[in-house]
Amino acid sequence: MTSQQSLTVNQNLTIRLLRVLRYNKARIERSLTLLPESRRPLFHALPFLLHINHPEFPGFVDGDSVPFGLNNFTYRDQIKEALSLCFPAQQSLLDDVKQLWPRQRAIDALVLMGSIGTIAQSDNSDFDYWVCVNGENLTDAQLAALQQKLTLIEQWAEDAHQLEVHFFLSDINKVRANDFGVAEGESAGSAQAVLLKNEFYTTNIVVAGKAPFWWLVPDSVSEQQYYSLMGHLKEGSSLEPGWFMDLGALEHLDPSELFGAAIWQLGKAMDSPFKSVLKMAKLEVFLENAEHEQPLCNLLKKRVHNGDEAPGSVATIDPYALMFDQLIVHYTSLHQPEVVELLQQCLYIKCGTRLSQPLDKEKVTFKRRIIAGYVKQWGWTRAELRHLDNINNWSFQEMVQLSRRIHSFLIHCYRRMSAKLSLDNQSVSKEDMTVLGRRLDTFYSKKDNKIPFLRSGFDDKVYCPQITVKKHRKKGGGELWVAYYGDQLGKLGKVLDRTRMMQTLCPVQLMLWCVCNRLVDNHTQILLDYDTDPVTDYDLTQFVKHALALFPPVKVNALARDALLSPQQIKTCLVVLNFTTIRLKATVEEVTVIYSTTWGETFVTSGVEALDSLWFELQEVSPAPPCYLFVPRSSHSRRIAHDFQQSNEQPFTVLD
Known part of the structure; x- marks a missing residue:
C-alpha cells in the first residue's frame, strides 16, 4: 500500500471514528433524557464504582489483588456533581478524589447494551452492562474478586435505588471467538452466540473505556479486511491502539443458531411477550433474508458512517426503530395485515408513549417524536390511541385477547421457522434443547387434568383484589x-x-x-x-x-x-x-x-x-x-x- 493510500485509509478511519463518537454521545444523551430525574446521577455513579475500590463506597472488596479501574475514565464536572448527590456523606473523599484513583486500570471498557438509549427505554428498563476485560491478564482469583465487586454494586443499585442492574463479565478474547459461556441457566454460546454479538453491536453504548474496533470498519468487509484495517492503528497517531478493543468482525449471521434462538425467545415470551414478539419476528425475517441481507448491526453501522446522509443527523438513528422498520416491510410484503397490526400495537405498548396525553413542547423527547411519526404513518385515530393508553383499565377479556394473539403469533412463527430449518445442523446443545423444550412443554402443552397457564403479558395487571x-x-x-x-x-x-x-x-x-x-x-x-x-x-x-x-x-x-x-x-x-x-x-x-x-x-x-x-x-x-x-x-x-x-x-x- 502506498503512503497516499495509507493516508486515505487513516482519514476514512478518522471520519468514521468522529461519527461513531457523535452517535455514541447522542445515545448517552438520549439515555439520560429518558431516565427519571432521580436516577440520572446513577448513570455516572455506576462507572465510578467500577473505577475505585474503597470501603466507604458500594462495591468494595477487601484485598490487594482486586481488579478495578476503568480505561480512559476521567473525573468530569458532570460526574462530580452526580457523585455528590449519590454519596453526600463521602464528600470529603470526593473533594480529594485522587486518593481513590487506581494505580492500574484492569477494566478495558464498560458498555451498555439493550433498550437503554432507544425508543424502547422505559422507567423500568434494566441496565445491562458488559464489563470487558482481558482474561489473559487476570487470574481466576482476580476474576472471582471482580465478579464479587460487580455483584455488590448490583445489590446496592437494587437496594438503595430500586434499579435493576446486570453486569456481564466479558473476556474480550472469548467474545472475539463467540464464546459467551453460560447465561441465565442455558448456554447462550450453544443457543445464539453470533446472534448475541449482533445484538450487542446493534445496541451498544460505550459508557467508559475502549470502543469496539468493529465500529471503525465499513459495514461490508471480510475478517481479513477487518484485521488489515486494524493494522493502521499506530501509537502516537490520531488512531491510538489503546482506544479500541478487538471483539471480532461480524460478516454474517449463522442460520444454525436460529432454532436455538427461536425456542429461547419462546421461553422469554413467558415473561416478556411484548419484547419477544418483536424479537421472534426479527428471527423469522432474518431466516427469510439470510442469503442476501446483512446483519442488522452492519446496516446500523452503515447509517452511522454515512451520518444518515448528513453528519448532524447521526442523532436520529435508533437501533430499535431500524429493527422495527425491517419487520414491517417484511410482513407487509407478505400481505399479513393482522401481523403488522399486532407488531405495531406491541411496539406502542412496550414503548409506553402515551400520545393521547398532550405534553409541553419542551418535554417532548426524541422517543415521542419517533412514535408520533409512526402513529401518523399508520393512520391511527385518537380513539385507538386512548384505548391503548388506557391499558391499565382494560377488561380481563381484552388483556387475554391480546395475549392470545401474541402467543399465537409466536407459536406459528416458531412452526414456520422449524419447517424451513434443518435441525441436524443446529448448534444448540442437547442439554439446552432438553431444558428449553421442557419449559415450553410445561407452559404451552395441553394435558388431561392439567391446570393451564394463562398466556398473559400482563402479570402485573391480572391480579384481582x-x-x-x-x-x-x-x-x-x-x-x-x-x-x-x-x-x-x-x-x-x-x-x-x-x-x-x-x-x-x-x-x-x-x-x-x-x-x-x-x-x-x-x-x-x-x-x-x-x-x-x-x-x-x-x-x-x-x-x-x-x-x-x-x-x-x-x-x-x-x-x-x-x-x-x-x-x-x-x-x-x-x-x-x-x-x-x-x-x-x-x-x-x-x-x-x-x-x-x-x-x-x-x-x-x-x-x-x-x-x-x-x-x-x-x-x-x-x-x-x-x-x-x-x-x-x-x-x-x-x-x-x-x-x-x-x-x-x-x-x-x-x-x-
Missing part, C-alpha cells in the same frame, strides 16, 4: 363454577360476560387456576353468589390460603435446570374431601386430588382411584413427596379426615 364466584346450572344437567373479575353480585347478561375469567366443573379447580395464574392471593376478597350450598366464602378463602402455600405460582423460566434434566417427579400432593357435598354426612363422599411436579405442572383429578394411580410416585420414591389433607369446616370434618387417614397407607398431614 376482588373476585366473584358463581355457580350456574348447565342446560343438560350438572354445574359450572365461574370466576368473574371484581364485584359482580346481582349482575347479569353482557355486563357479567365482560368480566368472566374462567369456568370449570368444580370450585377447587377454579380457585386453583386463579392461584396458579397469580389472579388471587390471601388479600383477595372472594365474593360468593347465592345458591352455592354447601360451599361458603370461608371454604374458598381457606382453600386459597392452603393452595398458595402448597402450589404457589410458577415462573417457568425460573424452573431449576437440574430438575428439568431429571425425570419428572411429584413435588407436592393435596387431597380435598367433600368440598361440594352435603356437610351433614360423616363419610367420605368426594375426593379431589391435586399434585404438582418438578417440571412446574399442576394437575387436578377426582376419585379415590386417582389417588391409587399415583401410589408409586407417592410411596416408592425417595424422598417421598409431602402429602396433605384438607376437609372443609363441618361438625364431622375431623372424623372424615381420621377415617380417610386410616384407610390409606400414605401418611397425610391434615390442614386446618
Whole structure:
C-alpha cells in the first residue's frame, strides 16, 4: 500500500471514528433524557464504582489483588456533581478524589447494551452492562474478586435505588471467538452466540473505556479486511491502539443458531411477550433474508458512517426503530395485515408513549417524536390511541385477547421457522434443547387434568383484589363454577360476560387456576353468589390460603435446570374431601386430588382411584413427596379426615 493510500485509509478511519463518537454521545444523551430525574446521577455513579475500590463506597472488596479501574475514565464536572448527590456523606473523599484513583486500570471498557438509549427505554428498563476485560491478564482469583465487586454494586443499585442492574463479565478474547459461556441457566454460546454479538453491536453504548474496533470498519468487509484495517492503528497517531478493543468482525449471521434462538425467545415470551414478539419476528425475517441481507448491526453501522446522509443527523438513528422498520416491510410484503397490526400495537405498548396525553413542547423527547411519526404513518385515530393508553383499565377479556394473539403469533412463527430449518445442523446443545423444550412443554402443552397457564403479558395487571364466584346450572344437567373479575353480585347478561375469567366443573379447580395464574392471593376478597350450598366464602378463602402455600405460582423460566434434566417427579400432593357435598354426612363422599411436579405442572383429578394411580410416585420414591389433607369446616370434618387417614397407607398431614 502506498503512503497516499495509507493516508486515505487513516482519514476514512478518522471520519468514521468522529461519527461513531457523535452517535455514541447522542445515545448517552438520549439515555439520560429518558431516565427519571432521580436516577440520572446513577448513570455516572455506576462507572465510578467500577473505577475505585474503597470501603466507604458500594462495591468494595477487601484485598490487594482486586481488579478495578476503568480505561480512559476521567473525573468530569458532570460526574462530580452526580457523585455528590449519590454519596453526600463521602464528600470529603470526593473533594480529594485522587486518593481513590487506581494505580492500574484492569477494566478495558464498560458498555451498555439493550433498550437503554432507544425508543424502547422505559422507567423500568434494566441496565445491562458488559464489563470487558482481558482474561489473559487476570487470574481466576482476580476474576472471582471482580465478579464479587460487580455483584455488590448490583445489590446496592437494587437496594438503595430500586434499579435493576446486570453486569456481564466479558473476556474480550472469548467474545472475539463467540464464546459467551453460560447465561441465565442455558448456554447462550450453544443457543445464539453470533446472534448475541449482533445484538450487542446493534445496541451498544460505550459508557467508559475502549470502543469496539468493529465500529471503525465499513459495514461490508471480510475478517481479513477487518484485521488489515486494524493494522493502521499506530501509537502516537490520531488512531491510538489503546482506544479500541478487538471483539471480532461480524460478516454474517449463522442460520444454525436460529432454532436455538427461536425456542429461547419462546421461553422469554413467558415473561416478556411484548419484547419477544418483536424479537421472534426479527428471527423469522432474518431466516427469510439470510442469503442476501446483512446483519442488522452492519446496516446500523452503515447509517452511522454515512451520518444518515448528513453528519448532524447521526442523532436520529435508533437501533430499535431500524429493527422495527425491517419487520414491517417484511410482513407487509407478505400481505399479513393482522401481523403488522399486532407488531405495531406491541411496539406502542412496550414503548409506553402515551400520545393521547398532550405534553409541553419542551418535554417532548426524541422517543415521542419517533412514535408520533409512526402513529401518523399508520393512520391511527385518537380513539385507538386512548384505548391503548388506557391499558391499565382494560377488561380481563381484552388483556387475554391480546395475549392470545401474541402467543399465537409466536407459536406459528416458531412452526414456520422449524419447517424451513434443518435441525441436524443446529448448534444448540442437547442439554439446552432438553431444558428449553421442557419449559415450553410445561407452559404451552395441553394435558388431561392439567391446570393451564394463562398466556398473559400482563402479570402485573391480572391480579384481582376482588373476585366473584358463581355457580350456574348447565342446560343438560350438572354445574359450572365461574370466576368473574371484581364485584359482580346481582349482575347479569353482557355486563357479567365482560368480566368472566374462567369456568370449570368444580370450585377447587377454579380457585386453583386463579392461584396458579397469580389472579388471587390471601388479600383477595372472594365474593360468593347465592345458591352455592354447601360451599361458603370461608371454604374458598381457606382453600386459597392452603393452595398458595402448597402450589404457589410458577415462573417457568425460573424452573431449576437440574430438575428439568431429571425425570419428572411429584413435588407436592393435596387431597380435598367433600368440598361440594352435603356437610351433614360423616363419610367420605368426594375426593379431589391435586399434585404438582418438578417440571412446574399442576394437575387436578377426582376419585379415590386417582389417588391409587399415583401410589408409586407417592410411596416408592425417595424422598417421598409431602402429602396433605384438607376437609372443609363441618361438625364431622375431623372424623372424615381420621377415617380417610386410616384407610390409606400414605401418611397425610391434615390442614386446618
